[in-house]
Amino acid sequence: MRNRKLLPALAGATIVGAIVLYVAFYFVFLDFFVDLWWFRSLDFEGYFWLRLLYRFIFSGAVTIFFFAIFQFHFWIASRYLGLNPPDEVLLDDKKRRRFQRFADVFMSGSVKVYSVVSLILAIAIAVPFYLQWEDALLFFFGSDSGFTDPVYGNDISFYLFSYPIYMLIQKELLFTATLVFLATGVLYWMEHIFIPNQGKEFPLGAKIHLSVLFIFIAFFVEWGFMLDRFTLLYSNTREPVFFGPGFVNLRFHLPLIWLSIVAFFVIVCCILFYVFSERHRSKTPIVISALSFVAILSLQSSDFLPMLIDKFIVMPNPTKTEGPFMRYNIDATLGAYDLNNITTVDFPINLDPTTDIETWSNKKHFENIPVWDREFLIDTYQQLQAIRPYYRFKAVDEDRYFIHNHLQQVNLAAREVNIKKLPREAQNWENTHLRYTHGYGAVVSPAAQDAGIPIVWYLRDLNMTSDVGFSVENPDIYYGQEKLVYAIVPNSLVIEDISGSNQDGSRQYKGDSGIPISSYFRKLLFAFYFRDEKIFFSPNISTESKLLIRRNIDERISTLTPFLHLDKDPYLVIEKDRLYWIQDAYTLSNMYPVSQPAADDFLDGKQEFNYIRNSVKIVVDAYDGGVDYYISEPHDPIINAYNRAYPGLFKSLQEMPVNLSRHLRYPRDLYYMQMKLYAKYHQNSPELFYEQAETWQYASVDGEPVLPYFITMDFGRCHNSEEYVMVNPMTPVHRDNLSMVGLAGTMDLKKCDNAYKPGITIFKFPKAVQVNGPSQVNALIDQNPEIAGQFTLWNQMGSEVKKGRMIILPMGGSILYVQPIYMLATKTKMPELARVIVSIGNQVVMDKTLNAAFERLKDMFIKQATGSSSGTSGANP
Structure with a gap:
């Protein structure tokens, strides 16, 4: 009978154990080892371990810290300061021993309970720290930026790195201190209830213990009020005129915050005096200070007085009262979006353009004007150059190459694989993962072409025909912009001329990256990982094969460095050895003080930020998937913090191969977003900013904005050298005449060399013409x-x-x-x-x-x- 009763329990324990092992295997063991092997294949194993250690060491340390806090106070409350037997119990040996035995049982049994409760509470409180561990990383590795906020005079790095973690710490410590205070008070009360012969009054030790906890609570509350001062820097009450604190915020709300700090301190002192005073106890000071504190809080939350101040002081003379605060917003926004170094040039307009036409018509390479839009060109590429049904051009890029003895702008696109275009019956496992594994080559055409004739090609067809010198040793594209699934290469399949080129169509993959499938054990693990038994049973996978995963460059980079935010437009670069992708990456923050938040049409539209830098240029090898990170903005404090945290991950831009650095460009999306802000913030005096008389907007045609576009031209600024720049026109708000033309380039206009130095020039037209x-x-x-x-x-x-x-x-x-x-x-x-x-x-x-x-x-x-x-x-x- 006893064995029969044990059977259900044993079966239940077995089922629970099996479920736990299954979850641990699939979601911990498999993911961990596949990630480790993948990072190792990219030579990032050290970075993998470092990132893992940062996360778990920090969260583990926080958990231990809070566990120690709970356990320490619970232990004190149960073992020492809470026991308060009357004198007759202490004088009677028999009563004293009976009291001590009961107290010992109570204390020794409770420690086991406290330990479990302390661990559970510590884990719960540590969860926010675990989720925000990267903020803590920036806190420890961040350094001063050299710039200060105009209101409180703190270095900007305080808001980027320290302030977010301080808010988290203050909130968690206040909650912890309050919880410990309440739990300890309950323990003292329970001791008086369950332990016999306790005195009626709390002992002095218990009062001291609870008072210390109360002081901690008060300290964290005061710290919260101190941090509240900084929330004024992110006030939006003055929008749409300007962002940040205004006259009411800094002349009314800020003094009230200081008064609330003083009032709360007085309350704490009155309460402590009342608790420890044996004579002249009076609640009057507590009541008066509490009422004063509540009155101050009421004033803070009231809209009546701020409305009166705004109506009778601010609005009658807004540029004088709000002028300094508008200046704060202007300066902060220009600094946060890297708009301080824009060069403005007054552009004189010739009413008679005859001289300009004669001069410019004779300029060298003036014909290098792009007349093919990539939005139209992609259909031409697809119909004329895809050639095979499983090839597709995902996007058309612009770039410049040295052709015909000068820098010439071209359009180009990678011929990537997309087997969804194959007949449905051909979309089987072997074709998907072993045969149609990669794209092949690229096409290039000049951006400047004549009309009425067939399109001119600089690189075309699957045999990579080029009359201008384009030649690629390894044109295979295993990594690109398509949503590519995993591939296993090389394999034992004999692939007959899939590329259709004159080269050996059955040549196998020889890249350095990829996870080696060196044993049956790994084949089995990968079969479980992808839930696909064909990986294990396929005879075409050998010990020489490699598993290629995360082949979409966006997914690849985001998995490696999720703290970087990627531009939406990576572009292709063609070199002698192979094809490369260059991806622009940004560091963002929404904590830059007094800076205008960006609109929601940048990147994926989900990022809220008011600070941005194009801090990193990323190069991805289209053949073997190698990823290299180059710091392009060495003055950005955020990327410098990550660089210190992850030594060896980033390289300096000077380390980028010259043949690749020649193709760096100003990011289109960044320029679009910067100009949207500069359209308002170029009015850099409070008077102009308030009037908004010179606000710009993107020029439009038929209701559609003319977005920034690239052009390669000699603008006469660099010794007869062509510049590769991005152009955007703007008009006055609600007007159609042109106000300015902006050029965003990458050439150092002082040295006129190939070194990457981004800059923006604004050609501003006279208002009278x-x-x-x-x-x-x-x-x-x-x-x-x-x-x-x-x-x-x-x-x-x-x-x-x-x-x-x-x-x-x-x-x-x-x-x-x-x-x-x-x-x-x-x-x-x-x-x-x-x-x-x-x-x-x-x-x-x-x-x-x-x-x-x-x-x-x-x-x-x-x-x-x-x-x-x-x-x-x-x-x-």
Whole structure:
């Protein structure tokens, strides 16, 4: 009978044990070893262990610390200070021994309970520290930035590193102290209830113990009030005028915070005096100080007095009362978004552009203007150069290469593998993971092309044909932008010419990365990891095979360094040995004091921040997946903290190979976000900032903003050298005339060398002169009868006319507009560059080539200047 009763318990314990082992195996053991082998394959094993140790050493230390606090106070309360027998018990040996025996049983039994309770409470309180362990890492490894906030004079690093962890520590310690105080008080009460012959009064030791805990609570409350002062730096009560503390915050709320600190201190002193005073006990001081404290808190939460101050003091003269605080916001925002070093150039406008046209038409390589938009070009690439159904171009990138003896802008794209385009019956396990494992090669075309002729190719086809010198030794793409699944290479399959090139199509993977499948044990583990038994039973996987995982570059980098925030637009670089991806990465913080928070249309839209730096350039080898991190912003305190925490992870930008550093560029998304802020914050005096009379907005055409775009041109700033810059135009708010054109480049304009030095130049136009914006030029195009007639004709011929991106180019003292015109076939939707429109001033011409259109435009202005032409514009069909 006894054995029968044990059987259900044994079965239950077995089932529970099996579940625990299953969960531990799948979610701890497997993940841990696969991650370890993967980091090791990338030569990041030391970083893997260091990151793991930081996390668990910190969380373990915090858990032990809080366990010690609970255990110590519970032990004191149960063992020493709580026992208070009357004198008759102490004088009677028999009563004393009976009392001591009962007390010993109570104390020895309770220690076991306290230990378990202390551990549970410590783990619960340590959870927030475990979740925010990276904040603690920055706290320990951060250093001064050299810049101070304008309100309290603290170094900016205090807010980036110390303030977040102080808020967490204060909250957790206050909760812990309060919990210990209440629990200890309950223990003392229980001792009086359950231990017989206790005295009616608490002993002096118990009073001291509880008083010390009360003092700790008071200290943490006071610390919380002190930290509350810094919350004013992130106030949004003055928006939309400006962000940060205003007159009411710093002249009304801040003094009240100091008064609340003093009032609470007085309350604590009164309570302690009342507890320990044996004579003249009175609750009056406690009541008075408590009422004063409540009154102060009420004033803090009240809106009535701030409303009166705002109405009768601030609003009658806002620029005087709020001026210093607007200045705080302007300076902080410009510093937080790295907008302090923008160069502003007054751009004089020539009403007669004839001289500019003659000068610039003779400039070397002036024809290097991009007329192919990547949004249109990707369909052309896909239809003409994908060639095989399992290849796809995920995105088209822009870059510059030295071609035809000068720097020339090109469009390029990687031919990545996507087996979802195969017939469904071919999408089996062997094809997915062993055969169609990688993409192949890339295509390159010049960004500047003539219309009406077939597209020109600099690199094309699966045999990598190039007439301009492009050659790649290992064009295979195992790592890219596609959502690639795991691959096992090399394997025993004989793959017949999948790439379709003239090279040996069955050549095997020889990359350095990948997790070796060196034994049947590893095959078994990987089969469990992917829940796929085919890995273990496949005869085509040998001991020479490697497992390639996390092949999407975004996933790969995010797994390695989750503390970096990635740009949405990685781009391809073609080199002699292989293809590479360059990914821009950012460090962010939402704790920069008085800085305007960024809009929610940056990165993934989920990041809340008011500080950003493009601190890291990441290079990913498209062939073997190697990842290298280069610090591009050495003055960023956040990346410097990570660099100290993880020695060896980051390299200096000077260590990047020169052939790759030539392709570094200013990030498009960063520039877009910076210019959105600078459109308001370029008004850097409180008076202008308050008036908002010169606020800008992105120029638009047909309701769509003209987003930043790349162009390679000699702007006359660097000894006849082409610069690769990003351009964005802006207009006044609710107006269409042009206010400025911004250039974001990477060349050191003082040395004019290839060293990466990002900078922004603003060409600002005079307010008194009308400069046509993109929307106005678009209207001139639509109003031109010859151009409109040509569009109508094309639209009736089974094609659809599409306008490309409008390119704006500062040219001497004139503004040149170039807009490509595409025709899309009704059936294939493949775009063709049909014409190019060029405009200066109010003149518009359309032709097949940029040079021809520009010459016609020049002739028109020359004739107009001599009075022999009416200056009408037109189109050349």
